[in-house]
Amino acid sequence: MKKAIVIGSGIAGIATALRLNKNGYEVSVFESNSYAGGKIHAFTNKGYRYDMGPSLFTMPQLVDELFILHNKNPKDYFNYSRKDVVCNYFWDDGKRFSAPANQGEFINSAAIEFNTSHEVLRNYLTGSKEKYDLTENIFLRKSLHKWSTYLSFSTLKSLIQVGKLHINKNLDQVNRQYFDNPKLRQLFNRYATYNGSSPYKTPGIMSMIPHLEMHYGTFYPKGGMHEISQSLYRLAKDVGVSFHFDEPVTAINITDKVAEGITTAKAIYKADLVISNMDIFGTYQNLLNEEKQPKKILQQERSSSAIIFYWGVHRESSELDLHNILFSKDYQEEFNKIFEEKILADDLTVYINITSKEDESDAPEGCENWFVMVNAPANFGQDWKSLIAKARLSIITKINTVLKIKIEDLIDSEQVLDPIGIETKTGSHRGSLYGTSSNSKFSAFLRHANFSSAYKNVFFCGGSVHPGGGIPLCLLSAKITADLCTKP
Ligand code: FAD
Incomplete structure (x- = not known):
């Protein structure tokens, strides 16, 4: 049986593993973390459950497709419901708009x-x-x-x-x-x-x-966003994909321009195909560092990152829904600061995601689990301690102005994630959320291909390569990559 190795268990890594397994490969996934899912992860803090990364789920059919591919009933693994409201929008002058999902x-x-x-x-x-x-x-x-x-x-x-x-x-x-x-x-x-x-x-x-x-609609998965990666991980184990956690890959082994396998801290593993789901930047810098680097591609502008506060809030807010946006007064200024100056504007657009609106067990009775996020520049070594303090102040001012409350008195518990944390936890270069940005009309063409043109049997999937970041595109990237592996 031919062997394939996938480096990284992000959503695209798991999906590629599932597709190659279906195509008759013996697939092993190597992951530096102790868990599967990469950016799609969750944690609990003082009785509150939080999804760490993504909060918006679109195109669930791309997840279902993987269960169907393996002749399983998706509902035995993964369930979700369609939302009637896309988002609740708020402006400082008191204007509110609840956007219906129906066109x-x-x-x-x-x-x-x-x-x-x-x-x-x-x-x-x-x-x-x-x-x-x-x-x-x-x-x-x-x-x-x-x-x-x-x-x-x-x-x-x-x-x-x-x-x-x-x-x-x-x-x-x-x-x-x-x-x-x-x-x-x-x-x-x-x-x-x-x-x-x-x-x-x-x-x-x-x-x-x-x-x-x-x-196509927006959806909420039963059990939270984390269930997207966890249900696919369960399927992968059921069909025979093997996972090696806490085992970072240190090199893709190349002989005469052909991949022969990988090296980790524990061993050398042989394979017929090597597919990297880690950030393309890290793949070249750390795993192919002896080889020629595609400089232009690696120097492309990264997408924005984020600062996220995970707050346990002692309040039930009838004006808020699962997705809420409190807009800034000057949107252009906000993006100029992020992409030109690589800092934060004074007045920020605040996104609040509350999954306890969908599942009460995500927060103690009478409370809510707030995921409060602002867009932030990618990490260029800025003073994140002071940027986090600035973001916190701006968020509190915005929430208090718009919702007419004193949010600082209602926060029971707090955890913070910044671009450095995102980079450390997922290997995402500069902590970007979506790989490279789409700030140029050529972005789609400048994103790295799903295969290596320099080395045989080396492939790439995930948010930092074609067609880009976000859960649906990562799942499509897995399909394109697996197709290229089997029908080059
Ligand atoms: P990743 O999730 O990036 O995983 C890569 C994996 O590779 C990681 O597990 C990492 O540990 C592993 N790895 C790295 N180096 C090594 C190594 N040397 N050896 C072994 N393993 C290694 N998308 C949406 O669709 N909707 C949203 O609402 C949304 N919001 C987001 C909010 C945040 C805060 C973040 C961070 C992202 C958000 N995204 C959202 C983007 C989405 O999460 C990503 O595009 C997607 O999850 C990336 O998946 P991936 O397959 O590229 O791999």
Whole structure:
């Protein structure tokens, strides 16, 4: 039986392992941590349960697909429910908007709340769908680094209609074309953060993301986001994938430009294929450090990172839902500070995720588990202690202004995660959440391919390579990679 080694048990690592196992490989996963899941992890603190990383779950069908691939009923492993409300939005002047997930209801409600015509909203969302349909097949489901991708009918069709994709304008410019209301623009600009980019730099093609939320929906997994990685980990064990925890890989062993296996602190392991799910930067710097480095790719701008406060809050808040956003007054200033100056603005947009709204057992009675996050620059050695203090103050001011409470008196317990912590726990270069940023119109093409062009039998999957970060794209990356491994 042919052997495959996967380095890292992030979501894409587990998904690639499952696909290669199905293709007849004996698969072993090596992980530096003592647990599977990478960024999709959870912890408890003083009676509160928290998801450590991702909080928004879209395209659950990509998870289900892996159970079906192994002839299992997804429901025996993993259950989730669809949300009726995408997000509750708040502004300092008292304006609030609860965004319905249903597209028709969203249009009706947003038209009234933001004094905008139904037609303009409908046109925008139709354009969003059109962009998604034109690009899904090329950008998300195939390697961009194989000629065959460019010779297909679907690619040619998209290239002919390239004007509709708005790649020569940034997301904010596209949104300005449609919406006069600055609050509505801010609402649609925020979709740039779904891949850690700035709406003032990322191309207008990103206006396809609202379609994903409104057409396919947003979901909450029973047991929390952590169940996404844990259910796939259980499946992988059931079908015979073996896991080696607390065993960091130190080298990919190459002879005459062909991968022969890996080295860890404990042993040398032989394999026919080596697939790295760790950050592409670390893969080259640490595991292939004797080999030629793709400098241009490794120097690309990283996506934003985050500062997260995990608060046990002694209060039940009827105005909040699972996802809540309290917007800053000057969105552009916020992103300029993050990407140009690599610091934080004084007034920040605050995201609050409360899973005890979905599952009461995540917090003690009468309390809530608040995951409070602000976007932050990637780690360039800034003074994080003072940036965390600044973020905390800005968050408290924002919450108190908007919700008219004194949040500092309601916090029972606190833990903090910053870009250094994200880098330490997951190996993500500079603590970025989504690998490289999508701040250029060429980003999709500059992301590293899912295979090595220099070494035979070396492949890559996960958020730092094609097609990019976020749970759905990582799952698609696993599929592209596994297909390349078996049908090069
Ligand atoms: P990772 O999760 O990055 O895992 C890589 C694994 O490799 C780790 O387990 C690491 O320990 C291991 N590793 C590293 N080096 C070695 C080595 N030398 N040897 C062995 N193992 C090694 N996405 C969404 O879809 N929705 C969200 O709401 C969302 N919010 C986010 C919020 C935060 C705070 C963070 C951090 C991320 C968020 N994301 C979100 C992004 C999403 O979590 C990631 O894109 C995705 O989980 C990355 O998965 P991955 O497969 O690339 O691997």
